[in-house]
Amino acid sequence: MLASLVPSPSRRKTAAPGPAAPGPHPPARPVRRTVPTVVTALGLFLAARFAGVLVLTLLAHSEGKDATTLLGRTWDSLWYIGIAADGYGEVREYTRLVLNDLAFFPLYPWLIRGVTAVLPLSGGAAGVLVSWVAAGAAACGIYRIGRRLHGRGAGVLLAVLWGLMPHSVVLSLAYTEPLLTALAAWALYAAMTGRWLWAGALACLAGLSRPSGAAVAAAVAAAAALHVAALVRERRLSVHSLGKPLSAVALAPLGWAGFVLWVGVRQGDPLGGYFEVQRKWGSAFDLGRGNLEFVGHLLRHPDKLVFTVALVIVLLALLLFGLLIADRAPLPLVVHSGVLLLITVGGSGYFASKPRFLLPAFPLLLPLAAALTRTARARPRHATLVVAALAGLSFAYGAYLVVMATSPL
Template identity: 60%
Template sequence: MTHASTIPAPTTEEAAAGRRVRPVPRPRRLPTTAATALGLFAAARLTGCLALAALARGDGRQPLALLGRSWDSLWYLGIAAHGYGRTLHFRTVVQSDMAFFPLYPGLVRAVTTAAPLSGGAAGLLVSWTAAALAAYGIYLVGARVRGPAVATVLVLLWGLLPHSVVLSMAYTEPVLTALAAWSLHAVLTGRWVWAGTLAALAGLSRPNGFAVAAAVMAAAAHELWRGRGQGQGGPGREHGEERKVTHRLWTGIALAPLGWAGYVLWVGRRTGDPLGGYFTVQRLWGSRFDLGDGSLGFMRHLLLRGDRFVFPLTMVIVAAGVLLFALLLAERVPVPLVVYSGVLLLVVLGGSGFFASKPRFLLPAFPLLLPLAGALVRTARARPWHAALVVGALAGLSFAYGAYLVVFSRTPL
């Protein structure tokens, strides 16, 4: 954090001439502890939930029921209660619960076994706990790469995204983000076994959880390449640094993809197609990776004919994600953060099906917010009212849009 500079004393000549010496303005100090970051995040999400509750009550609906038992939450709660095996058949779509990864329903099942809670309440407890752990992990990653001030704002921005209402619902994004943040922090601090273990768990949480394994393996490959260069008299050797590749790095590489690959192979075995079974299940849901062809067709439809309010805002959010990724590349952040965010963004851009869910799929990509957090910190120090207006506008959008999505929108989140 930048410290206040000392005000210089006037010189003898200036004093003799009677000149008035203007004091050098002190840079404004910002509260930058982890507790502050977590407090701001909790306040943001609590306010969002209160706005949702007010809207839901006005519509005669139960807020906790909406948060705990909406859309995909029902699938996860069904798996937690009864295991896999549910399939719904429609005219052109076959929806199997094997499209949903097992970690979140497993955690919900563990909570309902240990405590007298309903499935919805247990799902919310898991999600809220994971969101808090994710916020702390995001702070630690941000503090390591950009300092505590940027880290604090990074956590706040993550809690004020337009789709951040999902962080308060019985959904899997908080669990994935928590595992991703702590895995990335383990990579940045050289704890490869922890990084690989957490990446494996992230791979069991969601289909796009393999982005964490990709980040760990890319970081490990970069480390190996640097070690090789130093072994040949590279720049590290010139500065007298010793860089040894240990078995822990190889263990981390081996562990990272196990969760995601293990579940995909398990679904393949259950469906009779070991390598392609899981992807068939996703294709029958209408979800596939087609290099963006389906998404482009849908966007053409929106531009030519218009559609519900959710879809145009989805396009804006995805476009903002692309811009933020370009800014992230320009800031030269560590390799694992770039790879992790890039893989998540690639899945969003290249995947088809459930267009309105794309902003939710970007929620775990918190490193994309680093350039915005840095800019907001600089603005807060120079023009605090401008920064307050920006945060207020983001908060208003987040609270209003989140409540609308859950209470009134008929579009699956």
């Protein structure tokens, strides 16, 4: 391509000075119109997820269950739909737990309410629509990050791998992980490309979507700190150069902190009220003590498949995090994934849900996507076999989780 844009040396030597003599124009080369790579990434991601939904539908039909109900009204989806319809205020007692809907952040229910206000959809259908749109937006953002770091092929594979994780079935349900991942991906991309106000605003919205949205704010703050440090080294520090990154740092945590404080005020304890709500749900940050106790039980009594798979996925995530650091990935991606891992490993309660909590930690897949890209160039059949095996595992296990398993997602 570059050779076609630069005149050859022989032409430069023989060209006569002055205006060129008129002559017939050479025939125009046909313009090759190719599909943008981001469209390829989005198309493959959507194909993977639709195939997963098809497998889920077939299994549900064989078990006499309704697939649309499973997609839109499964476990936590019911809480979000209730908040969207009636606002906060529902409390249930379940054995030793007190289940308060204040544990759920508000952005997703707000979007469900907005969709049902303009479209003739039920709360469950609106939740699925929001999740599917958010999952598509997340796949595009993930592709842009993968492309920026390792090229177009790695960007496509990163988006596809994210759609083929064992728990990627959650991306097709009325759950909040697709929304958080979309906001996280584009916030991280904005921070990596110096779009500070966008990074701060998206991180703020991420903080309104899930408790773990705080990881996005931490990543944006780390990126801003790195940028300011570079300005100091280059002696380009000024009020103007500091304004946007500091604004992003100030804006990023407002969503998360605002909701936590609002719940605290409502509960009569501004700083501790939200965490008390979570504690009564059985969730607390205890530096992993509860998880270690549960793993010990699981090793002695491997009673449920979902718990064993969850343990394997968490261990693999820790390994991938080490590889991410070894590859010297950009600091915002490391911080984002590290905080999500810390929340997942350090928090107790609902062990089977931990792989779902790690779905927004898509940078963990970067080393795998880069390696698979190199394999695809050298041995395309090997790469195809790996992706096909992941797809089979994802579709089968995802359908099992939603249709057959009895543990909360």
